[in-house]
Amino acid sequence: MDRLVGADEEAESADRVDEADRAAGLARDITAIKIGDCLLGYKAVQRRMRGGRWNHFRGRMREIEKLIRHRHGEIVPEADDALIYVEVIAGLAFVEFGEGFVEVVLGWAARWLPWAQKAVIEEIIYERTRVRFSPLTADALGHALHLSYAERSALDIRTIGAFDVPKAKRAKLQKEKRRQRERSRKEEQRRAAGAVSRAEYLDNSLSAARPWEAFGISRRTWERRGKPMPEPMPDGAPISLAA
DSSP, X not given: OOEEEOGGGHHHHHTOOOHHHHHTTXXXXXXXXXXXXXXXXXXXXXXXXXXXXXXXXXXXXXXXXXXXXXXXXXXXXXXXXXXHHHHHHHHHHHHHHGGGHHHHHHHHHHHHOTTSOHHHHHHHHHIIIIISOOOOOHHHHHHHTTOOHHHHHHTTOOSSOOSSSOHHHHHHHHHHHHHHHHHHXXXXXXXXXXXXXXXXXXXXXXXXXXXXXXXXXXXXXXXXXXXXXXXXXXXXXXXXXXX
């Protein structure tokens, strides 16, 4: 709910964007409330910052959770490769939260891998962030999670790459999909306006002209022979039938 503050609190309200808001990707706008020239106060309004790092981190985390639900359900089962999810989240959280990332990873692991011991999770965190840390690109995440392009497309995952289709090729495929959607959209608009497709137009034209009758053959035979068209002949001249 929006909150009204007095005019003498303007400076204080303007500085009230704290660490919690920034971590959540939030900013606070201060809007003056007036009636004519009379200043009644200020309204503090929170808004979501665009392009914030938290948004990117949260988006990737949510897509990883979507992938987990698709593959395993609500809990990651015990398996040799199960802890790769913790390793990935640790790398992302370390970049996002700095030194305060450990509790974030432990809390996340307790939700999705409740069977994993805390000591094991802490060892993975140390190994991933202290011994062999490197920023995880979209394609690196795709390889780590063994995410295929087909699975990525089916789940509508956008911030994680695919291990079997590189970024450049994904961009070409996405461009072609956009073109196909645009063609389909325009075709639907033409149909709605009463236009017929080219295939229907040609089919209707052939049905009216019936060029196969000029050769004395059936339409199926005419199509099988490559759809030849009769040449214009002088009036009264016989038409030579195709062999």
